[in-house]
Amino acid sequence: xxxxxxxxxQCLGMQVPLACAIGLSLLxxxxxxxxxxVSNGANVSVSPGDPVENWSVITGGRxxxxxxxxxxxxxxxxxxxxxxxxxxxxxxxxxxxxxxxxQLSEGATAELRSSRIExxxxxxxxxxxxxxxxxxxxxxxxxVSAVRSGIQxxxxxxxxxxxxRVFASGSSGASFFGVGLASVSADTVITNGSxxxxxxxxxxxxxxxxxxxGGAILAKSSVTVDGSTVEGLTGPAILIRAAAxxxxxxxxxxxxxxxxxxxxxxxxxxxxxxxxxSGHTVADITIDDSRLxxxxxxxxxxxxxxxxxxxxxxxxxxxxxxxxxxxxxxSWNLTGDSSIGDLxxxxxxxxxxxxxxxxxxxxxxxxxxxxxxxxxxxxxxxxDSSPSDKxxxxxxxxxxxxxxxxxxxxxxxxxxxxxxxxSVAGSSDASFVMPGRATAGIYEYLLxxxxxxxxxxxxxxxRSTYTGDPCDLNPSxxxxxxxxxxxxxxxxxxxxxxxxxxxxxxxxxxxxxRPEPGAYLANQAAAVHMFQQRRHDRGEPAFEHDGAGAWxxxxxxxxxxxxxxxxxxxxxxxxxxxxxxLYRWGQGGRGQIGLMLATGEAETQATSRITGYGTRGKxxxxxxxxxxxxxxxxxxxxxxxxxxxxxxxxxxxxxxxxNLPRETYxxxxxxxSVEAGYGWAFANSDRGIWYLxxxxxxxxxxxxxxxxxxxxGTVVEDDRAGGxxxxxxxxxxxxxxxxxxxxxxxxxxxxLYTERGDAMRFDGxxxxxxxxxxxxxxxxxxxxxxxxxxxxxxxxxxxRGDSGxxxxxxxxxxxxxx
Numbered sequence: 001x002x003x004x005x006x007x008x009x010q011c012l013g014m015q016v017p018l019a020c021a022i023g024l025s026l027l028x029x030x031x032x033x034x035x036x037x038v039s040n041g042a043n044v045s046v047s048p049g050d051p052v053e054n055w056s057v058i059t060g061g062r063x064x065x066x067x068x069x070x071x072x073x074x075x076x077x078x079x080x081x082x083x084x085x086x087x088x089x090x091x092x093x094x095x096x097x098x099x100x101x102x103q104l105s106e107g108a109t110a111e112l113r114s115s116r117i118e119x120x121x122x123x124x125x126x127x128x129x130x131x132x133x134x135x136x137x138x139x140x141x142x143x144v145s146a147v148r149s150g151i152q153x154x155x156x157x158x159x160x161x162x163x164x165r166v167f168a169s170g171s172s173g174a175s176f177f178g179v180g181l182a183s184v185s186a187d188t189v190i191t192n193g194s195x196x197x198x199x200x201x202x203x204x205x206x207x208x209x210x211x212x213x214g215g216a217i218l219a220k221s222s223v224t225v226d227g228s229t230v231e232g233l234t235g236p237a238i239l240i241r242a243a244a245x246x247x248x249x250x251x252x253x254x255x256x257x258x259x260x261x262x263x264x265x266x267x268x269x270x271x272x273x274x275x276x277x278s279g280h281t282v283a284d285i286t287i288d289d290s291r292l293x294x295x296x297x298x299x300x301x302x303x304x305x306x307x308x309x310x311x312x313x314x315x316x317x318x319x320x321x322x323x324x325x326x327x328x329x330x331s332w333n334l335t336g337d338s339s340i341g342d343l344x345x346x347x348x349x350x351x352x353x354x355x356x357x358x359x360x361x362x363x364x365x366x367x368x369x370x371x372x373x374x375x376x377x378x379x380x381x382x383x384d385s386s387p388s389d390k391x392x393x394x395x396x397x398x399x400x401x402x403x404x405x406x407x408x409x410x411x412x413x414x415x416x417x418x419x420x421x422x423s424v425a426g427s428s429d430a431s432f433v434m435p436g437r438a439t440a441g442i443y444e445y446l447l448x449x450x451x452x453x454x455x456x457x458x459x460x461x462x463r464s465t466y467t468g469d470p471c472d473l474n475p476s477x478x479x480x481x482x483x484x485x486x487x488x489x490x491x492x493x494x495x496x497x498x499x500x501x502x503x504x505x506x507x508x509x510x511x512x513x514r515p516e517p518g519a520y521l522a523n524q525a526a527a528v529h530m531f532q533q534r535r536h537d538r539g540e541p542a543f544e545h546d547g548a549g550a551w552x553x554x555x556x557x558x559x560x561x562x563x564x565x566x567x568x569x570x571x572x573x574x575x576x577x578x579x580x581x582l583y584r585w586g587q588g589g590r591g592q593i594g595l596m597l598a599t600g601e602a603e604t605q606a607t608s609r610i611t612g613y614g615t616r617g618k619x620x621x622x623x624x625x626x627x628x629x630x631x632x633x634x635x636x637x638x639x640x641x642x643x644x645x646x647x648x649x650x651x652x653x654x655x656x657x658x659n660l661p662r663e664t665y666x667x668x669x670x671x672x673s674v675e676a677g678y679g680w681a682f683a684n685s686d687r688g689i690w691y692l693x694x695x696x697x698x699x700x701x702x703x704x705x706x707x708x709x710x711x712x713g714t715v716v717e718d719d720r721a722g723g724x725x726x727x728x729x730x731x732x733x734x735x736x737x738x739x740x741x742x743x744x745x746x747x748x749x750x751x752l753y754t755e756r757g758d759a760m761r762f763d764g765x766x767x768x769x770x771x772x773x774x775x776x777x778x779x780x781x782x783x784x785x786x787x788x789x790x791x792x793x794x795x796x797x798x799x800r801g802d803s804g805x806x807x808x809x810x811x812x813x814x815x816x817x818x
Contacts, residue, residue: 060078062081063084065084067088073094074090076135085111090112091119092118092121100121100122103126107136108135116143123150126154129155136157145169146167147168149177154186163191166195166196168199170198179200179202180198184206192226196230196231205250206241222251226253237268239271240271249282261294262295270299280303287309288309292314306322310328332352353375356406359379360390361390373402380409381440395426399431407712417452418451420459441763444515445463446463463512466509514613517567525571531577531647531671532701533673537555540744547817554813558571559806564768564770566609567608572603573602576598576600577596599622604618614657619652639678673698688734692732694729694730695731699726721758748777748778751775752776753773776801789818
């Protein structure tokens with residue numbers, strides 16, 4: 001029989017509002033007649049086939065349920081009393097006796113293995129009474145199915161749920177109905193793939209037991225969910241709320257892949273006690289190495305601390321005064337606007353403000369402390385009015401942090417004030433850097449502290465304009481490498497200062513270009529010019545009267561130019577071209593037609609003069625073509641010559657900027673050229689002869705490149721390339737009249753004119769390479785006749801033009817007659 005002396009022994013004259021009231025309400029039920037009572041240290045076993053009875057275990061008794069056995073409700077009282085089961089069924093269906101399948105009180109112990117508890121009320125109930133030891137429950141590989149609560153743990157109980165399933169199906173508004181685990185001042189560990197669920201809540205942490213008159217806390221409610229699942233079908237997975245007039249310090253640990261599911265979208269709710277009493281809820285929540293999806297709600301009058309650590313991930317909204325810490329590889333991914341208390345963003349911690357489908361605002365209603373963590377923003381890279389995620393700090397900011405900004409379909413534009421990312425109402429002492437890059441269209445965006453109108457506003461902006469030394473903003477930029485200051489020298493005698501010069505008005509900010517467009521334009525120019533040639537690039541026509549032959553040449557060019565005054569490009573081009581005469585005709589005047597093949601490669605390094613960011617471009621091309629030449633005099637170099645060629649080229653291109661993915665695309669060229677020259681002999685003597693040969697050439701190139709969309713969303717397409725180019729020059733050359741081998745040196749100067757400059761579009765905005773329309777070239781080299789069938793040639797040339805354009809090249813060629 002239940003010992004009703006508990007009432008007078010423990011609660012007489014005490015004012016314990018809830019804990020004692022719950023215990024007394026249970027013990028004051030009509031006392032059931034227990035069919036079996038185990039007492040005074042006795043050991044009793046229940047075997048399969050024994051009658052299904054109620055059991056009472058008291059005064060050190062021990063009850064053992066053997067595999068296959070079945071009982072009704074069981075009551076265990078006293079720290080020396082225990083019940084254990086292995087493969088048994090405990091079914092509580094009547095309304096009399098205990099209010100649970102298993103009820104524990106006064107330090108009793110229950111160990112239930114591979115067993116099942118079915119109850120129309122509570123599954124397991126531990127009675128909580130002041131100044132009485134808490135009971136112990138071990139639920140291992142078992143199942144609890146109840147209506148009210150699966151497990152209600154009171155009075156400092158110690159609960160282990162190991163590899164088990166607990167579910168409460170009740171849905172009425174009564175307290176604890178439909179709650180998988182109701183923890184009223186208990187410590188619970190849920191581990192090893194367990195499931196705790198309820199029609200309303202998975203877990204409800206309710207209160208701390210307090211001494212009469214609101215004295216010291218006797219116990220705290222804590223739950224550890226270790227690699228297990230907690231679910232509330234219609235409410236939050238975990239509810240933390242004190243009872244009326246009580247203070248609750250609830251602690252929740254979610255570790256090793258814990259899972260929470262809340263039917264109302266909230267995985268955790270922290271709420272104040274109902275009514276107007278002095279109740280208060282304080283929650284301490286840790287998410288460790290677990291991936292959770294859902295929202296966390298903290299009522300404004302409550303207190304909460306939330307810590308994400310050890311690669312934990314939270315996908316959801318946090319609302320309420322939660323002092324939040326994100327460290328050690330953890331990530332909080334916002335799914336909507338959120339509002340918290342203080343925020344500490346530690347090393348390896350990340351706050352992602354959204355997924356780019358909407359733009360969210362994180363309100364930090366306290367202070368921000370950066371310890372090397374990272375904010376990830378989603379922003380439309382455009383002008384000042386562009387939408388963006390934002391962080392609003394109501395207090396102070398301190399420490400250090402990183403900012404990563406993702407472009408959401410922005411096409412780039414010039415900013416003024418900039419796109420605000422972070423605002424700080426208090427002291428703005430935090431320092432942020434942007435270790436990655438922010439690019440769109442032709443623009444590079446940099447991170448700035450302070451507005452243009454008010455540089456001291458403490459806010460952080462994204463701007464596509466250059467308004468100062470970028471190293472002041474981000475010392476990690478490539479251009480900001482520290483330099484050795486060298487040995488200090490004697491400053492000498494001080495100089496009397498002069499009056500300062502009025503600097504005038506502020507300089508207007510200039511657009512900040514990224515280097516990648518420079519690489520695209522350099523690739524375009526390299527493809528257009530890679531396989532262009534002149535008649536003498538295939539050898540000296542006067543050396544070819546011996547008959548048809550085959551030839552080969554190798555060439556290298558190095559070009560340097562500046563795009564829009566900001567991006568330096570250096571391109572190195574290597575070419576191998578081979579050809580063979582297919583048909584020849586004529587004796588005095590001679591003509592020939594041939595086939596040629598070519599392969600080449602160009603590599604470009606484009607570097608921003610402002611940021612130091614670099615980009616590599618590469619072009620690999622192949623070409624096939626036909627050439628034809630007619631010379632008036634087949635025996636010497638005098639008279640008229642006419643040359644022409646047709647060629648088709650195909651190119652594989654790539655561009656890769658610093659910290660950006662590689663971009664690849666294809667291009668083709670169709671080119672044609674006509675060239676003519678006339679040689680006049682002068683200074684003819686027995687020893688040798690010199691010629692002066694004016695030349696003119698017109699080349700047309702039709703370039704077509706693929707349109708591509710970069711990983712950052714920028715659409716890159718051709719605007720114009722190739723077109724007509726012309727060359728007008730004069731060539732001075734001569735040779736001796738000795739028989740046998742012949743060396744024919746030459747000098748040439750040329751004026752090259754381009755009809756139009758190369759240009760491309762980036763998200764519709766046109767950028768011109770601004771290669772000079774007029775270029776000037778000097779060339780020197782020699783042709784060599786080596787016996788009757790072999791000839792060779794080589795030359796060096798240098799070009800110059802406006803805007804710092806420089807081009808230097810060299811080639812070597814060899815021909816053999818059949």
